[in-house]
Amino acid sequence: MLISMNWIGDFVDLSGLDLPALIQRFTLSTAEVEEIMEMGRGLRDVVAGKILSVENHPDSKKLHLLKVDGGDKIYDVVCGAPNVREGLVVPFVKEGGMAAGQEIACAKIAGYESHGMCCSEHELGISADHSGLMELPEDTPIGRDITEIYAIRDTVFEVDNKSLTNRPDLWGHYGIAREFAALTGRELRPLETVALEAFDGLDPIDIKIEDPDLCLRYTGLKVRNIKKKVSPVNMRIRLFYCGSRAINLLADLTNYLMLEMGQPMHAFDCAKVDRIEVKRFPEPFRFTTLDGVDRQVDENTLMICSGGKPVAVAGIMGGLDSEIEDDTDSLLLESANFDAPSVRRSSTRLGLRTDASMRYEKTLDPEMTVPAIGRFLKLLLDIDPEAQAVSRLTDVYVKHYPAVSLTFDKAYVDRYTGIEIGNDRILDTLRSLGFGAQCQGNSFTVEVPSWRATKDVTIKADIIEEITRIYGYDNFAVSTTVSPLYPQKKSPQNKADNFVKDILVQRYGLHEVHSYIWEDAKACRELGLAPVENVRLLNAQTPDHETLRRSMGPTLLGCVQANRAYGAEFGVFEIGRVCEGLDEEGLCRERKKLGLALFSRVRSEKELYFQLLGILKDLAQSVKRADLAFANGEALYDWQHPRNTAFFSCGGEELGWLCAVKPSVVRRIDKKAAVVCAQLDMDAFAALAPQDLSYREPSRFPGIDMDLSLLLPDGMRYADMEPAWAGAGPELAGVSLIDSFTQNGRRSLTLRFAFSSQEKTLSKEEVQPVVDGIVEMLAAAGAALRG
């Protein structure tokens, strides 16, 4: 919203103050100012000039040669405006002067020297009208500076509308002026209005509110004999500076009133609208709003009707048929208050957001409707004294907001602020903002003014805001708390997340990435991944992003594919959320998962697979000192490798899966690469109780290693051999894999058995019987010693 400081000056005298500094203060105490604009600063030596003579240019149909009286001398001017004529008084920029920020120098135009320029309103920066020269009244003193004739110089600032959402009272200049009064300690002048009681003897308007839930108040007045059609220049300048377009006197006045008081008004042509019904229609219908758009209006939209015929969308926009036209001389003035949520919903449904609807959405003060009419009439009569009220003020007041009265004591204020703000200062601040405030001892009673009582100020904490914002947060002494400190333990989740990230980044050189909680259907299609059924968003930006992801796999495969040029090999991981469908109560089963993917163009899939296997085991060991159990299983998703998908668990708790990727998908990622993938359930992982470390005293005696090379029968896994040494006794300190290869279709493993004793140096002879026992059991299981 744009605010004119000249306008503010009507209500509070800010003379002698540094306006830009004051506007900054407004940001800190009231609402955010986005921009400050100095208006009329691009004008210099622009005066009222009289066109003494007009001659046609010999070579141009458009141009004229003028003699212009600039007050100090007569200027020769070449002018191309269509409305030049002898005797016309216009704004005139003397040679060397400035208009619209451009210096006007002596220039040769089509062969003739021009020593100045006659201006349009647009060139003065006071309207968008550049159709012709601005015509000044004949009696304007010639040679007088234009900025002394009209209020062209102004400081205008723009307030961020969002920061006014909760302040219905700030949607007009008067409310803003109240803030400036409070900030400067200066007096706020009352609004000048016409006393409307004078018309009590006239007939009322027929106003029926059929939907009392949606219309809080409807106030109307009929006025006739309006002869003036054009608004005064100063009024048009203010409207223009505040972003409104001058139309005609009556339309301008309703806009002016709205910008001044924040009360939207509507002027109906009395010839077309002489009674009012406020209601909804049972069936949807078509209605043309005054912007000329034919709209579908549904049965939830509140309408203003006259004699059963809709004439306006309540609180949003009037209808084209009842619009004020240039020959309108009588009007029915509407000053009403509508239910805020209803206006907002209607405006959203219609896709029509107007200055009026924007204000109604904020829950305006219904007390405003009557003074707004008094003010309208005052402004109208000042401009057009012949105008006449022809009805009594008709006011249907359906719903009053309850008066809000709050009590609190000084200790409450102290506790909230943490600083000392004196009782007098509290009272002064609240009173300057229009609150009725009393103080007895240290206890305060505050009456909230109606313009703050619609929703904005309802509890005593709201009063704290009023006191502190005017006091200024910059003036606060800053202090730490006195509350006691307690040691804080990190949650197991937080610990696990951080530990896992550290291991993956620092030990394995993987890269952490972030993605989205929904599946990227487009990326999946490109990789040839079948779409997964899952919970959907109702309002995704694109259908490609509407299904929540069920696993981290597709996201990471997409990421790997996008990065395939990053290096010959790399790995990525993400700790993120997935949704595993709905639970019994219909709520999403959200799980936190670690997803991992490795990519290589230099190593085999098998090598990658075992690296990933090792990483998973390491995570379990390092974070929980736990061992994972792996088992091959059936692929969960179509992109997983049917032979090489494995599941892992810890102590019976299922934790996740590890897989190679189906060859066709790998080829789409990269023709020459291998890709493997895994997922670990971080919720379940974090919940595992960490195993205690069982420290083993290191043996003081040298141990002895015995190697066995074994030929394995088809299908035999390492785990199938483990029972062979399970009972080998405490002297078998460890078994490790030394070599593994496949020859003539048979798998061969070389295992190293490390023996050591706490009591003595073991000799080969001492361990040989144990080794023989192992060999015997292995042979029984089918694994023979290699020749």
Add this chain to the structure above:
Amino acid sequence: MKEKIEALRQSFEQELQKAASSDAVEKLRVAYLGKKGSVTELLKGLKDVSAQEKKELGQHVNQLKKQVEENLARQVEAIQAAEEQREIDSAEQYDVTLPTAGAKGSYHPITIVQRQLEEIFVSMGFTVEDYPEIVTDYECFEAVNVPKDHPARDMQDTYYLENGQLLKTQTSAAQNAILRKYGAPCRAIFPGRCFRNEATDASHENTFFQMEGVMVDKDISISNLIYFMKTMLSEVFERDVKVRLRPGFFPFVEPGFELDINCLICGGEGCSTCHHSGWVELCPCGMIHPNVLKMGGVDPEEYTGFAFGLGLTRLVMMKYGVKDIRDLNSGNLKALGQFVHE
């Protein structure tokens, strides 16, 4: 005998001069001190002289032996030092400016800044909480005092799911649960991912991180809030940052503030990042609304508290000069691979 000793001493000194390698010195040692060395022979010869002579000659011979031993050792040392010097002189001097192999892993920059913040807050007695991303209308709005008709609940801002749940629009969605979990007093931060249904561009993302914090106790004040915010930001940016508070409206707080920090790009002079205002909006905050405390099971007459919702993503962008917010969720390792440090 004396003459013999003296002659031996002189011949040793002469030969030692010539011994220029470790081998030559070893030979010399064997020749003089070995089992059949000349000094050893002399010592053996002592048994043939009279007891009186033995004492005197013995001294002489031992003196010679000692001298030989010492000089040999010195010579060995000198030779070894010379050899090492030759080795050093002929060694290749490595080009330390050569590029080295090995790209290392990287943390997501959100992780880096989040950890930094966690560390600061943990040191000030805050716990770190985790919270789901898919929440109910009650958690996200109702329990934090967002009225039924608030625009934030509109479809255009919030992602709704077909089962009636929604993706949390702000970390405040966790406030109620955390107040209920800890009661008062309570100090907690809860970082998390938030979602807004909007079109993305260089400065808008539909998926971003915030870090919410609450502190509830008897007599928590606005003054305390400013202190904690200022301390935290100074720690994050590792310098004294200027902050300012101005009124801001958020249903979960009363009074509510927008916290701006002095633009770090231009130092407050005004630049395009701060829209020439010198200030950058960073963190909505405020005193927790009495209704929110009440719904969290905390008596607002007894306790007050502050809450803040720090834009973690915004902070990362400011700290590292990331210009396009979409880089953060892009998974692009050319961007993310740079954050190798913790």
